[in-house]
Amino acid sequence: MNLFNNYYELAAVILFAIGLLLLLLQRNLIKKIIGLNIMDTSVFLFLAAKGYIAGAMSPIIRDGQTDASLYINPLPSGLVLTGIVVAVSTTAFALALALRWYQQYHTLDIDGVVLKNVLKGEK
Amino acid sequence: MGIAIIVLLLVGAVAAWVCKNDKTARMIALVVTAIDAVIAVVMTMNVSSGGEQVIRFGSGFIAQSIRIGKIECFMACIFGIIGFLIVWASMSMISHDVEKDLIPFYYFLVLALLGTLNAVVFFESLIGVFVSIELSSFAAAGIVIVKNQTENVHAGLKYLSLSILGSSLVLMGVVILYVATKGLDITTIGTAIKAAGFMGEKSAYVIWAFALITSGVAFKAALFPCHIWLPDAHGTAPSPSSAILSSLVLKAYIVFYMKMVFGAVGFDIIAGSGMRILLNVVMVVGVVAMICGSVLAIMQTDIKRMIAYSSVAQMGYIFMGIGLGTEFGLFAALFHILAHAVTKSGLFLVAGSIIEQTHNRDLNKMGGLGKLMPITMALFTIGGLSMIGIPLFVGFNSKWNFATGIVGSSNYWLLIPLSISALLNALYYLPVVIRAFFGKEAQEITEPFASKERPVKDLLPLILLAVGVVIFGVAAGPVSDFLHSGIEVLSNIGL
Numbered sequence: 001m002n003l004f005n006n007y008y009e010l011a012a013v014i015l016f017a018i019g020l021l022l023l024l025l026q027r028n029l030i031k032k033i034i035g036l037n038i039m040d041t042s043v044f045l046f047l048a049a050k051g052y053i054a055g056a057m058s059p060i061i062r063d064g065q066t067d068a069s070l071y072i073n074p075l076p077s078g079l080v081l082t083g084i085v086v087a088v089s090t091t092a093f094a095l096a097l098a099l100r101w102y103q104q105y106h107t108l109d110i111d112g113v114v115l116k117n118v119l120k121g122e123k
Numbered sequence: 124m125g126i127a128i129i130v131l132l133l134v135g136a137v138a139a140w141v142c143k144n145d146k147t148a149r150m151i152a153l154v155v156t157a158i159d160a161v162i163a164v165v166m167t168m169n170v171s172s173g174g175e176q177v178i179r180f181g182s183g184f185i186a187q188s189i190r191i192g193k194i195e196c197f198m199a200c201i202f203g204i205i206g207f208l209i210v211w212a213s214m215s216m217i218s219h220d221v222e223k224d225l226i227p228f229y230y231f232l233v234l235a236l237l238g239t240l241n242a243v244v245f246f247e248s249l250i251g252v253f254v255s256i257e258l259s260s261f262a263a264a265g266i267v268i269v270k271n272q273t274e275n276v277h278a279g280l281k282y283l284s285l286s287i288l289g290s291s292l293v294l295m296g297v298v299i300l301y302v303a304t305k306g307l308d309i310t311t312i313g314t315a316i317k318a319a320g321f322m323g324e325k326s327a328y329v330i331w332a333f334a335l336i337t338s339g340v341a342f343k344a345a346l347f348p349c350h351i352w353l354p355d356a357h358g359t360a361p362s363p364s365s366a367i368l369s370s371l372v373l374k375a376y377i378v379f380y381m382k383m384v385f386g387a388v389g390f391d392i393i394a395g396s397g398m399r400i401l402l403n404v405v406m407v408v409g410v411v412a413m414i415c416g417s418v419l420a421i422m423q424t425d426i427k428r429m430i431a432y433s434s435v436a437q438m439g440y441i442f443m444g445i446g447l448g449t450e451f452g453l454f455a456a457l458f459h460i461l462a463h464a465v466t467k468s469g470l471f472l473v474a475g476s477i478i479e480q481t482h483n484r485d486l487n488k489m490g491g492l493g494k495l496m497p498i499t500m501a502l503f504t505i506g507g508l509s510m511i512g513i514p515l516f517v518g519f520n521s522k523w524n525f526a527t528g529i530v531g532s533s534n535y536w537l538l539i540p541l542s543i544s545a546l547l548n549a550l551y552y553l554p555v556v557i558r559a560f561f562g563k564e565a566q567e568i569t570e571p572f573a574s575k576e577r578p579v580k581d582l583l584p585l586i587l588l589a590v591g592v593v594i595f596g597v598a599a600g601p602v603s604d605f606l607h608s609g610i611e612v613l614s615n616i617g618l
Contacts, residue, residue, distance in 0.1 A: 036287055039288070075307065083253075086253075093283065121540075
């Protein structure tokens with residue numbers, strides 16, 4: 001069946017869904033950020049799988065062979081690298097914010113009862 | 124020159140941060156945005172006489188291209204001129220919201236945000252667009268959080284996580300498009316799609332890709348069910364930030380979406396393929412956003428949250444225009460981008476002035492404000508009337524365009540929500556105006572008359588924005604002609 005031949009794509013979609021659910025449903029900030037990372041990783045998996053050609057070499061010219069069909073497509077790999085850089089900076093930014101949050105309220109719960117009480121108390 | 128704008132803004136941003144002195148940082152921001160506005164106007168003049176050009180640079184993986192067409196120049200003018208006016212207005216307002224030590228950093232974020240927004244619009248290669256989208260989300264979350272209150276950190280976290288979700292969805296869509304068309308820039312994708320008459324058997328890939336891109340852009344641009352971050356972020360941010368976020372930031376992603384849908388796919392293919400279904404969904408969601416955004420705005424008591432929910436409704440108009448899928452619908456959406464940018468930045472800055480002078484955000488306690496701050500409330504009235512769509516103001520032209528577009532595409536039922544939404548707009552803008560000028564408290568204010576008006580020199584950028592609202596309301600002809608010819612160029616991408 002087609003679905004099982006494309007297991008990379010299947011895995012990517014499942015991972016994306018897991019990440020999305022973590023991001024939207026978890027209250028704990030760290031778990032939210034982990035969800036964000038899983039989501040990003042699933043996109044990278046998808047990309048890398050799309051650039052891979054079975055049996056081809058990594059795209060570095062060897063033995064003077066310049067025939068493009070011998071190598072995998074380097075463009076998606078490059079895109080993955082760009083994406084990883086962006087994902088790292090995103091995670092760093094989000095973690096810095098989470099740290100600020102924790103220092104102020106000693107909780108990582110973002111929508112919970114604790115926070116509502118805190119905000120009410122402030123006003 | 125497109126590259127010049129981006130480089131100028133980013134260099135200015137670093138300069139503002141490095142100088143470590145809040146006065147110097149303000150001057151740098153003002154000068155850089157002024158130069159940006161001048162370059163954008165000059166570029167627009169060149170393009171309107173010469174036509175578009177595509178600049179390529181780099182090679183191999185880092186090969187990028189920038190398209191300088193009419194739509195891009197139109198957006199660069201909006202970013203340049205309105206950005207300049209907002210930064211000018213922020214000179215006197217920002218110390219109210221942001222600590223003195225953080226002001227250089229604030230202007231770093233603002234200039235970096237304007238630079239990356241220009242990059243989102245100008246880049247034609249999708250890798251460049253993706254990186255710019257991510258960078259602009261960081262800067263945009265930054266100018267919310269910089270106020271350093273609890274609610275800002277809360278709003279910033281929400282904004283950050285949802286906008287990263289949005290850009291992940293866009294990236295996923297771009298990857299699928301790459302798989303289907305083997306292209307990573309709009310021209311190549313457009314050629315592939317148009318040459319094959321919508322890709323034949325691969326058309327399902329393209330539709331799924333566009334579905335993902337649409338949902339990503341819906342998060343980034345706050346289309347109704349995905350708008351939950353917007354009222355928090357725009358409502359709690361410092362007022363100049365709110366103005367930038369609502370009038371400029373949302374628009375860049377929408378223009379990217381327009382370039383993808385109408386540039387890479389084109390009107391002819393949309394009319395006869397699965398893309399039509401997708402755009403119908405966008406249209407219906409846009410209509411729901413128009414109504415629900417306004418209803419939610421009526422329920423608010425905080426002036427900035429009310430204006431923020433009004434943005435949700437206005438985004439609905441723009442997406443409805445896109446969803447019509449015709450040239451006139453796209454034109455109406457583009458014109459509404461201008462109308463909303465001019466009006467909403469003015470309204471947010473006026474709200475900021477009111478909060479700064481009276482330390483009051485509650486709409487119910489604003490009776491009699493028209494006597495204390497006559498000029499400010501007059502500016503609010505102009506903005507409100509434009510949002511409702513009264514003739515002589517830019518909002519009327521915009522609604523007229525939408526109505527014409529709806530009739531042209533024979534979706535006559537859309538006229539009903541359009542007029543209901545205009546009525547709902549009136550229901551939340553007019554009470555504020557009436558209460559301010561004729562409210563009960565207005566009689567109680569006696570001599571000595573304690574004016575709370577800000578000095579006119581601080582109000583000048585706000586007045587200029589209001590003048591813009593009237594000018595584009597009375598004489599929109601040149602802009603319309605420019606946009607129509609721009610849309611023609613856009614739909615021919617890749618042919």
